[in-house]
Amino acid sequence: xxxxxxxxxxxxxxxxxxxxxxxxxxxxxxxxxxxxxxxxxxxxxxxxxxxxxxxxxxxxxxxxxxxxxxxxxxxxxxxxxxxxxxxxxxxxxxxxxxxxxxxxxxxxxxxxxxxxxxxxxxxxxxxxxxxxxxxxxxxxxxxxxxxxxxxxxxxxxxxxxxxxxxxxxxxxxxxxxxxxxxxxxxxxxxxxxxxxxxxxxxxxxxxxxxxxxxxxxxxxxxxxxxxxxxxxxxxxxxxxxxxxxxxxxxxxxxxxxxxxxxxxxxxxxxxxxxxxxxxxxxxxxxxxxxxxxxxxxxxxxxxxxxxxxxxxxxxxxxxxxxxxxxxxxxxxxxxxxxxxxxxxxxxxxxxxxxxxxxxxxxxxxxxxxxxxxxxxxxxxxxxxxxxxxxxxxxxxxxxxxxxxxxxxxxxxxxxxxxxxxxxxxxxxxxxxxxx
Numbered sequence: 084x085x086x087x088x089x090x091x092x093x094x095x096x097x098x099x100x101x102x103x104x105x106x107x108x109x110x111x112x113x114x115x116x117x118x119x120x121x122x123x124x125x126x127x128x129x130x131x132x133x134x135x136x137x138x139x140x141x142x143x144x145x146x147x148x149x150x151x152x153x154x155x156x157x158x159x160x161x162x163x164x165x166x167x168x169x170x171x172x173x174x175x176x177x178x179x180x181x182x183x184x185x186x187x188x189x190x191x192x193x194x195x196x197x198x199x200x201x202x203x204x205x206x207x208x209x210x211x212x213x214x215x216x217x218x219x220x221x222x223x224x225x226x227x228x229x230x231x232x233x234x235x236x237x238x239x240x241x242x243x244x245x246x247x248x249x250x251x252x253x254x255x256x257x258x259x260x261x262x263x264x265x266x267x268x269x270x271x272x273x274x275x276x277x278x279x280x281x282x283x284x285x286x287x288x289x290x291x292x293x294x295x296x297x298x299x300x301x302x303x304x305x306x307x308x309x310x311x312x313x314x315x316x317x318x319x320x321x322x323x324x325x326x327x328x329x330x331x332x333x334x335x336x337x338x339x340x341x342x343x344x345x346x347x348x349x350x351x352x353x354x355x356x357x358x359x360x361x362x363x364x365x366x367x368x369x370x371x372x373x374x375x376x377x378x379x380x381x382x383x384x385x386x387x388x389x390x391x392x393x394x395x396x397x398x399x400x401x402x403x404x405x406x407x408x409x410x411x412x413x414x415x416x417x418x419x420x421x422x423x424x425x426x427x428x429x430x431x432x433x434x435x436x437x438x439x440x441x442x443x444x445x446x447x448x449x450x451x452x453x454x455x456x457x458x459x460x461x462x463x464x465x466x467x468x469x470x471x472x473x474x475x476x477x478x479x480x481x482x483x484x485x486x487x488x489x490x491x492x493x494x495x496x497x498x499x500x501x502x503x504x505x506x507x508x509x510x511x512x513x514x515x516x517x518x
Contacts, residue, residue, distance in 0.1 A: 089298045092307055094227035095290035098372050099311025101234035102286035104241070105369030106187040108319060109342055109362050111283050112326040116336035118276040119264030119327075125276030126323055130316045132277075132475035133284045137312035139449050139472045140291050141305035146452075146461045148301030151383045152294040153448055158387070160451040164502070167389045169447040171498035172491060174384065176440035177377035178410045180285075181370060182417035183437070185212040188366035194340075195360045208418045211367070215374045216411040222400035223296045226375040233368025240361040241318045243350075244342060248325035251349055258349075264332045274482035281479055282438045283319065287312050288448075289372065293379040374407065381406030388509050389502060439483055439491030442476055449473040 115122035143156045150156050153173070158166035185208040192207075193200050199207070219226040251258050266272065290307040294300045326335060326345045338344045342362075346354040382403035385394035398404040449472035455461040456469065480488060 089296055090223055090227045090293070091298045092303050094224075094231060095297060095303055095307030096311045096314075097227070097231045097234040098289040098293075098375070099287060099307060100315055101230050101237065101368045102289040102372040102376070103284055103311070103315045104234075104237055104318070104365060105184060105283075105286075106191075106362065106366045107283040108322065109340070109365070111280065112323060112341040113336055113338045114279055115276055115323070116264075116327065116332055116338075116341075117266065118272050119266030119268075119332060121266060121268055121272035122276045122280070122327060123324065124268065124273045125278075126280050126320065128273070128277045128475075128478075129280040129284055130320065132472075132478070133281075133287050134312055134316060135468060135472045135475060136445055136449070137287045137308050138468045139445075139452050140288050141308045142452055142461060142465045142468060143448060143455070144291050144294065144304035144308070145301050146455050148299075150294065151386070152292045152380070153288060153444055154380075154383050154387060155294070156291075156451045157444075157447045160454040161447060163389075165447055167384075167502050168495045168498070169443040170380065170384060170389075171502070172440040172494045173444040174377065174380055175494050175498075176437045177373055177380065178414040179417060179437050179440075180373050181212060181377065181410075181414040184366050184370040184373065185209070185414070185418050188363055188370065191359050191362045191366065195356060195363060205419055209415055211370065212414055212418060213411060215367070215371045216407050218371065219374050219378055219407055220398065220400070220402050220404055222402045223293065223375065223379070225400075226371060229371050230368060230375070233364055233371060237361060237365035237368050238318070240342065240358050240365070241322055243354075243358065244322045244325055244345065245318075247346065247350055248321065248329070251325075251329060259328045262331045264327065266332070274478070278438070278479055278482035278484075280323075284315070285438065285441050286369075286372075287315075288444070289376060292376045292383075295383065296379065374411075377410045378403045378407040381410055389505055391505075436487060436490045436494070438479075439487040440494050442479055442483070442491065443495065446473060446476040446480075449476060 115125070118125065140153075143150075143153075147156055147159060150159060154166050154170045157169055186204075188211055189204050189208045193204075218229055287308065290297070290304045290311065294304060297303050322342070326341050329349065330338070330341070330345060335341055335344075340359065340362075343356070343358050346358050381390060381394050382397070384390040385392055385406070394406045394409065395403070396405045449469050452461060452465055452472070453469040456463070456466045
């Protein structure tokens, strides 16, 4: 691939930050409010766990710079079947995420621009979804450029919340202790809050997925992964703590737009609507980033023979055109189905399945790093990182609950017939033709 078409450090960092910061963080303060201070403990565990997993991906990218991202990491260490099972579930989660983002963005756009309510919501969501598919059909650098711009814009509301929190602390410090959350701290609630928070951190692996399209991947991916994850962790701790301490617990739990409520309460009148505008930008940026990733992941799996070969075809811009169109169509089906029920219930269902579907990838990558250490292909210091990363994923598996776990395992099982079919086709193709 021509180096001029590859992406560098800033685009990779924007992929991490832009994909992690989507719409979830703007809703999480309300979701976590019933847990009180359990939420802060859960956030701390989640952020430490995700920083460890970021180190896992950094070490893997450094040790295996020529591997095509997570699929290559797992395949070269644990084997083809574990790689396929983990990446299949992850692949499904990506286009499910795009469906959730498209529906969520529509809800916020109509708040900012009420006149757009005349457009049928499902058609509006599909229009946004396919607009981002078209952008990425122009190549990875075009999609990457859009990602840098939207990531910069989406950091502005985060900065506004942090500055508002600091201003209140300086001018009215008593506001922070006026109505502390009353929920007692328990292990069960800490685990539940930690799992809910994990959805907002999904995407730390984003820089490693398009590894074949990255300049100097052995150096760029580790730097971008850690920079993006640390930056996101700092932002999340600040913007999650401020509303939890400044807004009464029950009111926060019932807030449909907690950050807008915070801005209206402690900032200037009308500031909440402006914040909602940046939520739209944030959602569109995440939708663009995940569209780029699902196209690259689909192409990688097709190149490795575990998805049909046409999915590997690229257009003259070197974009995985067939992969982008097919995954766009799959996400479109989910968008259409989501409007058969309430938006909130559809979004909640999708996000729980997405979280469960990401965990096998994280676990397999932690185990892959341990295998590299055993082979002597990685530094001795990586073993604790691999062990802690694997233990954190097990912790998340326990905390996520029975139903999402079963759904995640069901996703993996659903992909096994295709794996068997593709493996049989490769075996037949490898056999010499009879004379």
